[in-house]
Amino acid sequence: DAKTTQPPSMDCAEGRAANLPCNHSTISGNEYVYWYRQIHSQGPQYIIHGLKNNETNEMASLIITEDRKSSTLILPHATLRDTAVYYCIGTSYDKVIFGPGTSLSVIP
């Protein structure tokens, strides 16, 4: 499983785009990059995933570099409800290893 590195914390102004980086330089060719978030002590919530191409869904966009060594999760218009811990994970079908993640604070 790929080891991922994320900044421990970030702030973002409400209404602005939040760009959360993740380094996964050891990711292998068949490992997907997944993003989850955890609001307070709730169960983690799936956000988005990708292999090589950029992805977008109703929650966020995922930009993966061409060498697949890093990615960025973009929340286009952050709201106060997006305040959470965001986890970037590399996974190859079974065991998932969660790092400490990035604590995102959206500021009014």
Added chain:
Amino acid sequence: DSGVTQTPKHLITATGQRVTLRCSPRSGDLSVYWYQQSLDQGLQFLIQYYNGEERAKGNILERFSAQQFPDLHSELNLSSLELGDSALYFCASSVDLDTQYFGPGTRLTVL
């Protein structure tokens, strides 16, 4: 609502006791994962079952065990409980061993 249910929501017990946590996966999901999250800590993967069989093991203590039943629900058994076992325990399920959907968790307090 992820569709994954966990019971009980809260559990308070004493050291040395044994408890059982229950998880019902989303309809159609064959895989169940268990995680432990201590206060202000990250999620620690414990164990995964796929269609009744153990598939992957993480940092699960010997005092802990799990199983997945024919109806695909899963139970996590914690025995000889210690103060340090106090934590949130999450269950997740998936269809295809990729995207996981998490339940609301069981908060265990050992006194």
